[in-house]
Amino acid sequence: MHVQEDHTIPLVLELKGTTVMGNHKLFAVVLLCCLIAVVAAMPAEHVELVQDGEAVSTYLVHVAYSHSPRATRNTARLTRAYNSFLRDTLPTGMNAPAPSILYSYAHAMTGFAARLTARQAAHLEAQPSVLAVIPDRLYELHTTLSSSFLGLTPSSPLMMESNSATDIVIGVIDTGIYPKDRASFAADPSMTPPPRTFRGGCVSTPDFNATEYCNNKLVGAKFFQQGQLAMASRSPLDVTGHGTHCASIAAGAPVPNANLFGFGQGTAKGTASGARIASYNVCGGGCTSSDIVAGINEAIADRVDVLSISIGVSATPTRLLNDPMMTALFRAVRESIFVSTSAGNYGPRKATVRNLAPWVCTVGASTMNREFRATVVLGNEKIYTGYSLYSGRDPYGKMKPLVYSGDAGSLGCEAGKLEPSKVKGKIVLCAGGGAAQGLAVKQAGGVGAIIASSAANGEYTRADAHLLPAVSVTYADAVEILKYSRTPDPNASISYFRTVTGFVNPPSPRLASTSGRGPNLVAPEILKPDIIAPGVQILAAWTGEVSPSKLDMDPRRVKFNIISGTSMAAPQVSGIAALLKVARPQWSPAAIKSAMMTTAYNVDNFVDVITDMSTGKAAGPFQIGAGHVDPNRALDPGLVYDADEDDYISFLCALGYTPKIVAIFTGGSEVEDICSKRQAIAVGDHNYPAFSVAFKSYDEKVTQRRVVRNVGSNVNAVYTFSYLALPIGWSAIVNTSKLVFDAEHQNLGYTVTFSLIKSAASKSSQTEAHSALVWTDGKHKVVSPIVLTWPTTTAAMAVM
Ligand SMILES: *[C@@H]1O[C@H](CO)[C@@H](O)[C@H](O)[C@H]1NC(C)=O
Ligand SMILES: *[C@@H]1O[C@H](CO)[C@@H](O)[C@H](O)[C@H]1NC(C)=O
Ligand SMILES: *[C@@H]1O[C@H](CO)[C@@H](O)[C@H](O)[C@H]1NC(C)=O
Numbered sequence: 001m002h003v004q005e006d007h008t009i010p011l012v013l014e015l016k017g018t019t020v021m022g023n024h025k026l027f028a029v030v031l032l033c034c035l036i037a038v039v040a041a042m043p044a045e046h047v048e049l050v051q052d053g054e055a056v057s058t059y060l061v062h063v064a065y066s067h068s069p070r071a072t073r074n075t076a077r078l079t080r081a082y083n084s085f086l087r088d089t090l091p092t093g094m095n096a097p098a099p100s101i102l103y104s105y106a107h108a109m110t111g112f113a114a115r116l117t118a119r120q121a122a123h124l125e126a127q128p129s130v131l132a133v134i135p136d137r138l139y140e141l142h143t144t145l146s147s148s149f150l151g152l153t154p155s156s157p158l159m160m161e162s163n164s165a166t167d168i169v170i171g172v173i174d175t176g177i178y179p180k181d182r183a184s185f186a187a188d189p190s191m192t193p194p195p196r197t198f199r200g201g202c203v204s205t206p207d208f209n210a211t212e213y214c215n216n217k218l219v220g221a222k223f224f225q226q227g228q229l230a231m232a233s234r235s236p237l238d239v240t241g242h243g244t245h246c247a248s249i250a251a252g253a254p255v256p257n258a259n260l261f262g263f264g265q266g267t268a269k270g271t272a273s274g275a276r277i278a279s280y281n282v283c284g285g286g287c288t289s290s291d292i293v294a295g296i297n298e299a300i301a302d303r304v305d306v307l308s309i310s311i312g313v314s315a316t317p318t319r320l321l322n323d324p325m326m327t328a329l330f331r332a333v334r335e336s337i338f339v340s341t342s343a344g345n346y347g348p349r350k351a352t353v354r355n356l357a358p359w360v361c362t363v364g365a366s367t368m369n370r371e372f373r374a375t376v377v378l379g380n381e382k383i384y385t386g387y388s389l390y391s392g393r394d395p396y397g398k399m400k401p402l403v404y405s406g407d408a409g410s411l412g413c414e415a416g417k418l419e420p421s422k423v424k425g426k427i428v429l430c431a432g433g434g435a436a437q438g439l440a441v442k443q444a445g446g447v448g449a450i451i452a453s454s455a456a457n458g459e460y461t462r463a464d465a466h467l468l469p470a471v472s473v474t475y476a477d478a479v480e481i482l483k484y485s486r487t488p489d490p491n492a493s494i495s496y497f498r499t500v501t502g503f504v505n506p507p508s509p510r511l512a513s514t515s516g517r518g519p520n521l522v523a524p525e526i527l528k529p530d531i532i533a534p535g536v537q538i539l540a541a542w543t544g545e546v547s548p549s550k551l552d553m554d555p556r557r558v559k560f561n562i563i564s565g566t567s568m569a570a571p572q573v574s575g576i577a578a579l580l581k582v583a584r585p586q587w588s589p590a591a592i593k594s595a596m597m598t599t600a601y602n603v604d605n606f607v608d609v610i611t612d613m614s615t616g617k618a619a620g621p622f623q624i625g626a627g628h629v630d631p632n633r634a635l636d637p638g639l640v641y642d643a644d645e646d647d648y649i650s651f652l653c654a655l656g657y658t659p660k661i662v663a664i665f666t667g668g669s670e671v672e673d674i675c676s677k678r679q680a681i682a683v684g685d686h687n688y689p690a691f692s693v694a695f696k697s698y699d700e701k702v703t704q705r706r707v708v709r710n711v712g713s714n715v716n717a718v719y720t721f722s723y724l725a726l727p728i729g730w731s732a733i734v735n736t737s738k739l740v741f742d743a744e745h746q747n748l749g750y751t752v753t754f755s756l757i758k759s760a761a762s763k764s765s766q767t768e769a770h771s772a773l774v775w776t777d778g779k780h781k782v783v784s785p786i787v788l789t790w791p792t793t794t795a796a797m798a799v800m
Helices: 023-045 075-089 118-125 157-165 242-251 289-302 324-334 435-443 475-485 566-583 589-598 645-654 659-666 758-763 794-799
Strands: 048-051 054-063 100-105 111-117 130-135 138-141 169-174 218-223 255-260 263-268 276-281 306-309 311-313 338-342 361-366 370-378 383-387 400-404 427-430 448-452 470-473 491-501 531-534 538-541 560-563 691-694 701-710 718-724 730-734 738-740 747-756 768-776 781-789
Touching: 054 118, 054 289, 075 100, 075 111, 100 289, 111 118, 111 289, 118 130, 130 659, 157 566, 169 218, 169 242, 169 289, 169 566, 218 289, 242 276, 242 306, 242 538, 242 566, 255 538, 255 560, 263 370, 263 491, 263 538, 263 560, 276 289, 289 324, 306 324, 306 566, 311 324, 311 338, 324 338, 324 645, 324 659, 338 566, 338 589, 361 566, 361 589, 370 470, 370 475, 383 475, 400 475, 427 435, 427 475, 427 491, 435 448, 448 475, 448 491, 470 475, 531 566, 566 589, 589 781, 645 659, 691 701, 691 747, 718 781, 730 768, 738 747, 747 781
Parallel strands: 169 276, 169 306, 218 276, 306 338, 338 361, 361 531, 400 427, 427 448, 448 470, 691 781
Antiparallel strands: 048 054, 054 111, 054 130, 100 111, 138 311, 255 263, 370 383, 370 491, 383 470, 400 491, 538 560, 701 747, 718 738, 718 768, 730 747, 768 781
16 A cells, blocks of 8 residues: 555664664664564465465466457356466376366456466466466555645636536556545435446445445445455455545545545545546555456456555565556556556665556655644754644643653553653654554553654654544654753643644645656666656544554544545545546547646746755656646646557567566467567657766667657647757757648657766766656647666776
C-alpha cells in the first residue's frame, strides 16, 4: 500500500560528537525493525504450503496464444479448459499433488494462476505452449480541499466541459470499499444509471449487502482473494480504510461539513465527484500479483474507463516482466483505459519509484496550502512548529517535565518498554514513530509525546490522530529538543493551532520526502515519476472497521480520515483523467497523460521552483516528473505526444525483449517476428512527453525522436522552441527551427540530439542536469522536462 503509515520505523537520533545510546542497544532497535519487516513480508514472498510432502506455491502461467482457449467472461469454462491443459501437459509422475487453479485470465493476461510445486512449474515453463511462469509476488499499498487547490471550482473550464464526468466509471483496484453510512458513496436521486457500456456490478457477501450498498454512484464491488494464504476478508468490504479513502478522493460525492475531529473542516469532494466507482478488492490480507491481475482482468471485462491503483510491487523490479501488474495494465491501456498509479513512498532515496511502464501514469505526492499545526515550547523559550491530528483535551501550553525516550528505557517508544517511573507525568521525546508510539507513552503514564521525524525526511513530518497530546517534529528540531532534554530540569509544553490554510509559509506545493524518486531502473529513458498531485494530509472517507490511527486499542470510529502518501495522489489524477475523458473523448490514455505533463507547473505559491522537503532545495524531474498537475490547463495543451499499442510494442522490442516475451504483454502470436521491423527504434525514441538520457560516456551523442499532434483550435499553428534554464555542460540540438502545422499535417516529427560538453561536465561534481524543452505558438506552452545523467568517476568514463 502506498500509505505513509505503513513505513513506521523507529529512528535513532544522534547528537554530534556524542552517542545517544550504546551500540548494543542500537543494534537491537535495528534488528527489531528488520524482524518486523521480514514477518510482514512472509505471507506473500514465501507463499508456500506443503501438500503430500512437496511445497506448493502460486505461479502466474502465461499461455501461448495458439494454445489458449477462446477468450470469454465465463471463467468456469476457462478454468475447465486450463485444467485439461494441465492434465495434458504434466506427465503422470508429476501430477501429484494436483495443481489447483486460482484464477483463469482472458483480459489482463492469457493464462492462469495456480498453486504448483517447483517441479511442476519448471516443467510447464519448458513447454512451447507456455510463454513464462512467474512466481506470485507481494505488492504493497502506497496512502478536501484538494478540488479547490487543483482549481476545480464549478466555473473552471474543465468542470464546465466535463459535466463532472458522470458517464465515466473509475475502477479502484485496492482494499475494497466501505459504503455503509458513507455519504461519499451515496447516489444523488438525480443520478442516472451508469453508462450502458459498463458491464460490471456488485456481489453480496455476509458482510456486504449489494442491494443496500450499491447504487448509481457505487456501481461495482467485487473481491479477488484467492492468492492469499493468510486470513482474507473475502468480501468487497474494506476493513483497512485505504480503498475507501482512495475511491472517495477520485470520485466521492460532495459531503458538506466533512472533517476529522474538526480538522480539515469543509466540503469533502472527489476530483471527479460525478463519476461512478467500481471497487475491486484485491488486498484481503496483503496484495498478491495473482489477485491484482484478477482484479484488473475483471475491470477490463467490466469496461471501466479509468483505473486508479495505489499499489506497487514490494521490491524495486528490474524487469517489467517481473511486475505482473504492469503486464496486465498493458492490456487495460490497449482498451483505452487510463491508468493512474502511485509512485510509492520509498523516497527520498534515488531509484525508489514504482510502476515504471510508459503506459501508466505514475504519480508522486505533494503538499497543499493547509497544515495541521502544533507547537512545542521548551523551558528555554525556544519554539518549534510540528504537526498533529490530536483531538482530545488541549493542554493549552501547560509546562511539563521533558524526557528523551532513549533515557527512559525504549528509544523507539515501544509499547510496554518505556519505564513508567521515568515517564510518568512527563512529555516524552520519541526517536521516531507515529500514533503507536504516542499510545505507548500514554500507557506508561506520560502526558505528552514529541515524535522525531527521520533525518532523510528533512522538512517533512507526519500528522497522526494521536490518543494523547502529541506532535511530530523534524529531525533537526528533534536534535535540539534532545540536547535541551539533557539539561537540568528540562520542561516543555505542546499547544495546538489545528487547521491553518491559505497563503502561509512554508510555500506549497512541496514534494513529500517519501514520494518515490527516479531514475527508472527498468528503462532509464522513460522518466518516472510522471507528475505530482496532492498526497499529503488528505481528508477523505474512511472505513468503520478500524480507528483513524489504525491502532486496535483506539476505540474511535470516524467517517473521514486524514492520511498521506502517493496512494492519495494517484486517485486525484484518476479523477482528472475522468474529467478529461469527457471533455476530450477522442484522446487516448497517452494523449491525456501528455496533456497533463506538458501543462504541469513547476513553481510554488511563492513563485519559486517547487522544493523537495527532504532537502529544502529545488526539485528536478527525478523528484517531481513534469511537475504539479494543472487540470484546467491540461484541457488545452496545444500539442500532444501520443502513443498506442504499436508504440508500446516497439518500446518492448527496444528493451531487448524477444517476440515470446512481447507476446506475454500483447497476448498475440509468439512466433511472429514482431521486433525485426522495429530494429531502428530505440527506447529513447518512445514518444514520451519527457526526455531522459543516461550517458555512458562524454563523447556520446544521443538522438531521440518525437512526434507531436496539434490538438489546438488553430490547425495552422506554428510552433517554435526554446529551452528553460539550459545548464552549462551539455547541448541539445533540435533538427528543425519550426513546426508548421496545417490541415493535412496535424502530426509533425522532430529529433533532439543531446551531448555533453566534456570540459564542463567532467569538471562538475554533479552527475545529473536538467532543463526543459518548450514549444510555443504564442498561445500554448508545451513543456517537456529533460534530465541527463552521466557516470560519476573518470574511471567509470574511461571504461566506456
Ligand atoms: C439487503 O438489503 C435489502 C435492502 O435494504 C434488504 O431488503 C435485504 O433483506 C438485505 N439482505 C440481507 C441478506 O440482509
Ligand atoms: C521550566 O523550566 C524553566 C527553566 O528551568 C523554569 O524557569 C520554569 O520555571 C519551568 N517552568 C515550569 C512551569 O516548571
Ligand atoms: C526532423 O526529424 C523528424 C523525425 O525524424 C523528421 O520527421 C523531420 O522531417 C525532420 N525535420 C527536418 C527539418 O529535417
